[in-house]
Amino acid sequence: MSAGASLSLTTLPSVPVRRWTVALVGNPNTGKSTLFNALTGFRQHVANYAGVTVEKKLGRLRAVGDPPEVDILDLPGAYSLDAAAADEDITLRVLLGYEPSTPRPDGVICVVDASNLRRNLFLVSQILELGCPTVVALTMTDVARRRGETIDAPELAKALGVPVIPVLALKGVGVAQLGDAIRKALAGQSGAHCLKFPDCICTALDVLSACSSPDGGHACGDARHHPCRAELLQTLLNPAGIVEGHLSRRCDPRLLSALQEHRARLLSEGIALPTIEAEVRYHWIEEVVSRVTRRDADAAAASRSDRVDDVLAHPVFGLAVFLLLMLIVFQAIYSWASPLMDLVESGFAAVGGWVEGAMTEGALRSLIVDGVIGGVGGVLIFLPQIVILFLFIALLEDCGYMSRAAFVLDRHLRRVGLSGRSFIPLISSFACAVPGILATRVIEDRRSRLITMLVAPLMSCSARLPVYALLISAFIPDTRMLGGYVSTRAVTWLAMYLVGAAVAVVVALGLHALLGSRVVPGLVIELPNYTWPAWKSVVHRAFRAGREFVVNAGTVILACSVIIWALAYYPRPASVHAEFEARRQALAASSASGEPTDADVEPASGDAPDADLEARLARLDAAEAGAYLRQSYLGRFGSWIEPAVRPLGWDWRIGTAAVASFPAREVVVATLATIFNLSADETEDSPELRAALAQASWPDGRPLFTGASALSLMVFFALCCQCVSTLAVIRRETGSWRWPAFTFTYMTALAYLAALGTYQIAIRLG
Amino acid sequence: MNTVTMDLLRRGEQASVVRVDLANPSAKRLADLGFVPGAIVQMLRPGRPCIVRLSNSRLGLSDSLQKSVMLRRVGD
Numbered sequence: 081m082s083a084g085a086s087l088s089l090t091t092l093p094s095v096p097v098r099r100w101t102v103a104l105v106g107n108p109n110t111g112k113s114t115l116f117n118a119l120t121g122f123r124q125h126v127a128n129y130a131g132v133t134v135e136k137k138l139g140r141l142r143a144v145g146d147p148p149e150v151d152i153l154d155l156p157g158a159y160s161l162d163a164a165a166a167d168e169d170i171t172l173r174v175l176l177g178y179e180p181s182t183p184r185p186d187g188v189i190c191v192v193d194a195s196n197l198r199r200n201l202f203l204v205s206q207i208l209e210l211g212c213p214t215v216v217a218l219t220m221t222d223v224a225r226r227r228g229e230t231i232d233a234p235e236l237a238k239a240l241g242v243p244v245i246p247v248l249a250l251k252g253v254g255v256a257q258l259g260d261a262i263r264k265a266l267a268g269q270s271g272a273h274c275l276k277f278p279d280c281i282c283t284a285l286d287v288l289s290a291c292s293s294p295d296g297g298h299a300c301g302d303a304r305h306h307p308c309r310a311e312l313l314q315t316l317l318n319p320a321g322i323v324e325g326h327l328s329r330r331c332d333p334r335l336l337s338a339l340q341e342h343r344a345r346l347l348s349e350g351i352a353l354p355t356i357e358a359e360v361r362y363h364w365i366e367e368v369v370s371r372v373t374r375r376d377a378d379a380a381a382a383s384r385s386d387r388v389d390d391v392l393a394h395p396v397f398g399l400a401v402f403l404l405l406m407l408i409v410f411q412a413i414y415s416w417a418s419p420l421m422d423l424v425e426s427g428f429a430a431v432g433g434w435v436e437g438a439m440t441e442g443a444l445r446s447l448i449v450d451g452v453i454g455g456v457g458g459v460l461i462f463l464p465q466i467v468i469l470f471l472f473i474a475l476l477e478d479c480g481y482m483s484r485a486a487f488v489l490d491r492h493l494r495r496v497g498l499s500g501r502s503f504i505p506l507i508s509s510f511a512c513a514v515p516g517i518l519a520t521r522v523i524e525d526r527r528s529r530l531i532t533m534l535v536a537p538l539m540s541c542s543a544r545l546p547v548y549a550l551l552i553s554a555f556i557p558d559t560r561m562l563g564g565y566v567s568t569r570a571v572t573w574l575a576m577y578l579v580g581a582a583v584a585v586v587v588a589l590g591l592h593a594l595l596g597s598r599v600v601p602g603l604v605i606e607l608p609n610y611t612w613p614a615w616k617s618v619v620h621r622a623f624r625a626g627r628e629f630v631v632n633a634g635t636v637i638l639a640c641s642v643i644i645w646a647l648a649y650y651p652r653p654a655s656v657h658a659e660f661e662a663r664r665q666a667l668a669a670s671s672a673s674g675e676p677t678d679a680d681v682e683p684a685s686g687d688a689p690d691a692d693l694e695a696r697l698a699r700l701d702a703a704e705a706g707a708y709l710r711q712s713y714l715g716r717f718g719s720w721i722e723p724a725v726r727p728l729g730w731d732w733r734i735g736t737a738a739v740a741s742f743p744a745r746e747v748v749v750a751t752l753a754t755i756f757n758l759s760a761d762e763t764e765d766s767p768e769l770r771a772a773l774a775q776a777s778w779p780d781g782r783p784l785f786t787g788a789s790a791l792s793l794m795v796f797f798a799l800c801c802q803c804v805s806t807l808a809v810i811r812r813e814t815g816s817w818r819w820p821a822f823t824f825t826y827m828t829a830l831a832y833l834a835a836l837g838t839y840q841i842a843i844r845l846g
Numbered sequence: 847m848n849t850v851t852m853d854l855l856r857r858g859e860q861a862s863v864v865r866v867d868l869a870n871p872s873a874k875r876l877a878d879l880g881f882v883p884g885a886i887v888q889m890l891r892p893g894r895p896c897i898v899r900l901s902n903s904r905l906g907l908s909d910s911l912q913k914s915v916m917l918r919r920v921g922d
Contacts (some may be wrong), residue, residue, distance in 0.1 A: 160879075197878050197901075198902070199903055227902070318874075355866060355874060359877070359883065362882045386890055389897065390891070490906070491906055494908070602870070603906065603908040603911070604866070604875060604876060604905060604911055606904065606906075
């Protein structure tokens with residue numbers, strides 16, 4: 081089994097000592113992540129599977145024994161190896177060694193929820209057939225006990241033929257024993273444990289394995305892949321599944337035609353192919369469960385979770401609670417984050433000021449102060465809000481609320497051609513559309529999946545958060561409403577999120593009608609028991625999101641900031657400098673002689689000549705900065721597009737920032753910071769972007785930003801698709817450029833029109 | 847023997863699965879989750895979608911799926 085993996089490892093010269101990889105698998109909601117954290121002690125490395133943004137979490141098993149070291153690979157939760165979802169798809173692909181970037185695991189830790197033994201054993205029985213060294217980690221034994229059930233672990237181990245270790249990961253019970261057990265299992269021998277399937281299926285498997293083995297009747301053409309019995313079983317029972325897809329590329333085509341034949345024969349013998357596997361496995365499971373479970377008391381008629389669900393899963397109250405929760409989340413993001421943001425902001429201001437004082441004027445100082453500190457700092461200020469948003473998402477998911485929300489919203493989503501299954505992708509899109517779009521793989525129906533993908537980028541992702549945060553704090557007055565508990569800022573904030581969601585509904589309805597209405601296949605979703613969130617892992621997730629944001633700010637946003645800075649700084653023709661130098665000298669001369677000259681920006685008032693001269697020089701400096709910016713590459717581009725953005729209440733600088741943020745939305749904040757720092761209307765460059773924006777003005781002196789133009793910019797960003805990653809992932813998931821092109825076009829058009837409408841209405845209403 | 851579809855169960859009623867309609871594209875999914883002949887289902891909250899208890903898990907099922915699970919009421 082592990083020959084392939086060990087071969088690939090020993091051929092790697094950089095790995096002197098052999099290392100084992102153990103996959104951690106289990107149903108969703110079994111405490112798998114908590115166990116992973118307990119096993120690895122947060123020494124984790126998160127990557128993505130090649131070409132897929134499904135998280136690949138790898139951690140090193142805490143050293144308790146001798147080497148070799150053991151790496152634990154946390155696989156996404158799955159109910160069955162037969163993938164219905166992208167996540168489960170990855171689990172099966174890794175376990176069978178189909179994933180190119182990930183060697184086939186040497187062993188498996190299968191997490192089993194003791195309070196839900198039947199359904200969990202389904203996956204276990206599939207895993208055991210793979211023949212990898214396997215250890216079962218029995219979690220939630222405390223929950224089972226509260227239900228009046230005790231699971232006899234040694235008896236279960238006997239029934240399964242593998243070690244069973246009860247663990248309470250949060251308390252650290254059994255974690256060390258589990259580590260020992262998997263080490264022992266890896267060092268020992270193991271064999272596949274196969275269930276007794278009906279004779280006709282066994283015969284079919286015998287024939288198939290004979291014809292696919294190297295020395296069999298028809299040797300595989302390239303003789304590279306010889307499917308094991310578990311693979312053959314999965315192929316036989318799941319037409320058009322992953323295994324069949326893999327084998328069709330690797331094995332003799334005759335194997336595939338043999339498969340077709342055998343499937344047809346089984347069907348003719350009255351075997352219900354789609355459900356026979358479940359029937360056989362659950363038959364075995366009933367036997368095992370009755371042998372290992374002791375009922376001490378009758379379970380309470382209705383659990384606490386059921387009573388909570390009477391409200392949270394109620395069609396009306398549930399919806400009300402959902403909306404209320406969202407309002408609380410946004411209010412909290414807003415009010416909790418402000419003090420932290422002020423701290424970060426003043427930190428960057430201090431650093432900027434220090435650099436400015438320490439360096440001589442020139443391109444390098446401008447690059448560091450305006451480009452790097454201004455751009456990256458302008459984005460990093462929003463770190464507290466990102467972390468708080470992710471804290472809430474992790475919290476709601478951890479306590480079991482998310483699936484209730486999907487449940488409650490199912491009927492509403494169904495009306496617009498989506499389903500409750502679309503909810504997780506859509507809610508994930510509030511964090512980021514990329515994982516959201518990938519999560520649409522859970523939607524089996526192609527049409528609702530396509531619609532979900534096309535509307536997912538309308539959800540206000542965390543990259544829009546900096547845009548909203550900046551503009552709201554600068555231009556929306558902080559008035560209290562509803563008895564002082566809710567601020568207008570939080571409401572504006574919520575409104576921005578609702579705009580995206582509301583437009584998504586309309587677009588989904590339109591697409592639903594356009595693509596032809598059809599019934600959406602049903603939803604089946606597990607509603608786990610409510611639990612108190614595991615604070616450690618919630619905090620850890622928020623921390624990781626924060627780290628990712630910082631890394632992104634340090635790479636993509638830094639690069640974009642530098643490019644924008646360069647485009648806004650160069651060229652610097654000597655003529656501008658010469659002109660302003662001449663005007664400065666004329667000003668100095670005239671002030672010495674006491675006569676006003678035309679070099680002055682405004683007529684002098686006559687009093688306090690020294691202070692006045694200084695102010696006039698400062699104005700000249702600002703005018704010079706403006707002149708440089710206007711004739712920079714960016715400025716030229718900006719004046720070219722200005723007519724198009726004027727009706728939205730934007731000047732060329734905002735328009736340029738919006739266009740320049742095409743690679744990623746949050747770049748707009750960095751771009752605004754760079755542009756407004758370079759054109760600083762005040763003499764002192766200030767990394768405090770809010771102040772810079774508030775002071776910005778039209779050439780005629782009117783303030784550039786008003787509530788109306790800030791709203792129009794926010795609405796634009798709520799609806800536009802300024803995100804290359806999103807477009808790329810839509811391209812990958814749909815397999816054509818048609819849909820990303822469509823998404824970009826419709827979203828940009830919508831964003832423009834909505835921003836236009838917002839501005840025009842807002843200025844008329846005052 | 848009276849079989850009913852799941853959407854006809856009343857709150858709190860228990861029933862055992864007779865079969866899952868194979869014509870439903872989600873039939874295999876339902877079977878894998880434990881909706882196999884003989885499994886006991888309890889209706890916790892009827893509706894569209896409904897909530898049922900299957901062994902020890904609580905599952906939400908939308909309308910079309912409820913109609914494709916045939917059950918026999920316990921005691922019938």
